[in-house]
Amino acid sequence: AQSVTQLGSHVSVSEGALVLLRCNYSSSVPPYLFWYVQYPNQGLQLLLKYTSAATLVKGINGFEAEFKKSETSFHLTKPSAHMSDAAEYFCAVSDGGGKLIFGQGTELSVKP
Amino acid sequence: NAGVMQNPRHLVRRRGQEARLRCSPVKGHSHVYWYRQLPEEGLKFMVYLQKENIIDESGMPKERFSAEFPKEGPSILRIQQVVRGDSAAYFCASSRNPGQGNTEAFFGQGTRLTVV
Numbered sequence: 424a425q426s427v428t429q430l431g432s433h434v435s436v437s438e439g440a441l442v443l444l445r446c447n448y449s450s451s452v453p454p455y456l457f458w459y460v461q462y463p464n465q466g467l468q469l470l471l472k473y474t475s476a477a478t479l480v481k482g483i484n485g486f487e488a489e490f491k492k493s494e495t496s497f498h499l500t501k502p503s504a505h506m507s508d509a510a511e512y513f514c515a516v517s518d519g520g521g522k523l524i525f526g527q528g529t530e531l532s533v534k535p
Numbered sequence: 536n537a538g539v540m541q542n543p544r545h546l547v548r549r550r551g552q553e554a555r556l557r558c559s560p561v562k563g564h565s566h567v568y569w570y571r572q573l574p575e576e577g578l579k580f581m582v583y584l585q586k587e588n589i590i591d592e593s594g595m596p597k598e599r600f601s602a603e604f605p606k607e608g609p610s611i612l613r614i615q616q617v618v619r620g621d622s623a624a625y626f627c628a629s630s631r632n633p634g635q636g637n638t639e640a641f642f643g644q645g646t647r648l649t650v651v
Contacts, residue, residue, distance in 0.1 A: 459642075466539075466626060466644040467578075513577060521566055521633030522591060523640060525577040 425450045425516045429526035437534045442486075442501040444529045446514030449495065455517040456497040458488055461528075462510045470512075473497060484508070509533045539629050539643035540609075547649045548617045556612040556646045560629030566590075567610045568640060569602060572624040584610060617650045624648075 430445040448454055455474050459467040471482025478490040488499045497514060511530050515523040540559040548554050560567050565586050570578040571594075583591040584604035595602070599617075604610040614621055624647045628640040 464647075467628075467642040469639060469641075472639060517633075519633060521630055521640065522568060522580055522583050523570075523578075523628075524580065525570075527577045 425454065425518060425524045427514050427516050427524055427526035429512075429514050429529050431529055432527060433530050433532065435532040435534060436504045438506055439503050442499070442504045442508065442531065444499040444512050444514075444531065446488075446497045446499065446526060447495050448497060448514070448516045450516055450518070452518050455519050456488075456490060457515040457517070457523065458482065458486070458497075458499050459513045459515060459525075460510050461513065467513065470499070504531075504533045506533050506535065539627055539641050541625075541627050541643035541646050543646060544644065545647050545649070547651060549651055550618060551616050554614040554617050554621070554648055556614075556625050556627075556648070558610040558612070558627030558629075558643060560610070560627075561641050564629035564631055564641070566630045566633060567604050568628045568630075569610075569612050570626045570628065572626060572645070574623070578626060581612075614648075617648075619650050622648055622650045 426449045428447045457472045458470040460470050461467050470486050471480045473480050473490045481487045486501045511528050513528050514526040517523050542557050567584045569581040572578045580594040582595050582602045599615045601613045624645045626645045627643045630640040
């Protein structure tokens with residue numbers, strides 16, 4: 424079975440500050456890991472994905488995530504937050520079969 | 536090059552009515568997934584379909600819910616005799632054959648169902 428835990432349902436940062444959104448996963452098979460972003464009343468947009476290639480994955484909008492097997496983590500980071508980054512972020516895991524298991528989501532607020 | 540198209544975007548139904556949610560996948564995608572997002576919660580997997588086949592329905596409620604993906608036309612998620620607890624956003628996603636390493640699923644903008 425697979426599961427995802429996102430630590431912190433709400434994260435608030437100042438504009439220009441580091442963004443760190445935490446994600447830990449559980450999987451009995453080598454996982455595929457994803458970060459999605461959801462803006463209000465919109466669908467989900469893929470930020471980045473890990474598929475067993477490089478452990479440091481770069482995504483869109485300046486985001487990146489590092490796969491750490493020893494820590495079963497896939498935290499999302501961005502060096503400098505922008506106001507437009509305010510949204511809900513979801514971490515998800517898959518066994519490669521297409522079905523995604525999502526975390527509860529983290530709402531990111533960016534203060535001017 | 537249209538993405539996943541869901542309609543309607545908003546749907547209001549009275550208790551006891553039927554709700555039909557439609558999803559047209561990305562052109563060339565033959566795998567469709569439905570997810571439900573309750574208020575203040577993450578997305579929960581409901582069902583995974585390939586053309587004319589249900590692959591995994593482990594997340595579907597046992598009663599009143601059904602899904603299909605016919606050979607021609609969109610995928611349909613059907614909810615019979617809706618209750619207030621069915622009010623949620625329903626998202627559809629599509630992908631190529633995931634078994635061939637195509638791990639990315641594209642999501643539609645969702646259908647927001649309100650039961651009054």
